[in-house]
Amino acid sequence: MTNSNPIGLFDSGIGGTSIWQEIHNLLPNENTIYLADSKNAPYGQKSKEEIIDLSFKNTEFLLNHNAKMIVVACNTATTNAIKELREKFKIPFIGIEPAIKPAANNSKTQTIGILATKGTLNSELFNKNVEKFHETTIIEQVGFNLVKLIENGEMYSEEMTSLLQQYLTPMIQANIDYLVLGCSHYPYLIPQIKKILPPNVKIIDSGQAVAKQTLKVLEDKIGLNNELKSSNLFYTNSNPKVLQNILQNKYVVTQKDF
Template sequence: MPHSRPIGIFDSGIGGLSVAAKVRELLPADDILYVADSRHAPYGDKSDDFILERMNTVTDFLLGQGAKAVVVACNTATTSAIAQLRTTWSVPIIGVEPGVKPAVLATRSGVVGVLATPRTLQTHSFSALAARFSSTVSIAVQPCPDLVGQIEALRFDDDRTLELLHRYILPLLEKGADTIVLGCTHYNYLAERIALVAGPDVQIVSTESAVAREVVRRLKCEGLLADSDSIGTEAFHTSGEVAVFGRQIECLWGAVKAVYPL
């Protein structure tokens, strides 16, 4: 039956686990099937065509495993190619966009900063998103080409990561940003450190909670929610090294029975 099928969630790596964790909080009865396309991470330096090919490959796998919906828990993939993905597959497909709108509502200085991968900032989708608010606020963007690699390596506190955070955040502060959007799900794992660098007067905006609420809304509309008395399970797959992903999962999610190759 549809309600017993898993929710498929994927990202280029571990960033989407932050979204999966919020989905788990709101939907404790639903099964979750997570895929990290780690062999091809990061997506932030890949072409749209390559990203779409990977999105189709992973979505085909998730649907082959019975997924009732697919969450593209990656800003780069969402802004690059989610429209094409939705024309190919008929299941609900939920994406992740940088939280520019809530940041615009929150800013007092009128300057919103955005941290994202280079590819996200180059997409037509992001340009259109930013243009919607360009008459209201100034949007300062900062590509962060090296940050995902540090997060994938679980180097949250080493000197290189802190150096990169200062390099990427200080230009936004110099432009007057009092609100900073985390435009990559990986960055959620550095939210506290980003807040420390930015200072107490700067609000950090992420979207994983909003995405999880949208997953609930879509599944409810489609009649796909699991029975409330069920106990949800999780399964984790990776296109990269299973042992490495296993260590990442243990650090960010907790102990799991197994991690599987894609």
């Protein structure tokens, strides 16, 4: 079964490109269209209703560009809006959630840390997942201002280093052996996080799992693109330079108000 329509992805900004990269690595022939709603970042500080409204708007944009499926490449949007998206739109959606299960199941110290947005940590879906692992001590930390700094191109600023040290130090003191990154922006901070964490602490994000699930849904329900050359389109409603920098200037980024 062949279907050359693009895979649509959206995020509150540039962070979901970490998910896009994993999907592109696994499925290089697939056409993709990525939407960065940077004008409204971060989603983590918004109400559930606002997040649902923005997710609907982003979905409609991608459907207008013939997306065959949509990857919600944002933890906050997934945990607050995936149910409503699936009810409203008759298209397959793949969400992204903090990878608590592999961390909790493999932890030797029975203590893991989760760095995520306020919107994710306060969501009903996230808290339902946490309840399944009551034998594991889970240290939750809101990554206040991390997304904002990344979106502003201040990933390696002194403020970023200071905030990461502030957020991670209590986890280190509590003897975590896994750190779960609960925001698609945060994988871009892994090099800096590794400098702060002890070498025995493993870092987990959801990118590869989302890519594998995308492949499975395409094979089972939709169809793969069999063309040898893929088209990868990127849209943002903010300054395109930050997104272009993250993509290492390999792709054209179109600025569009939506």
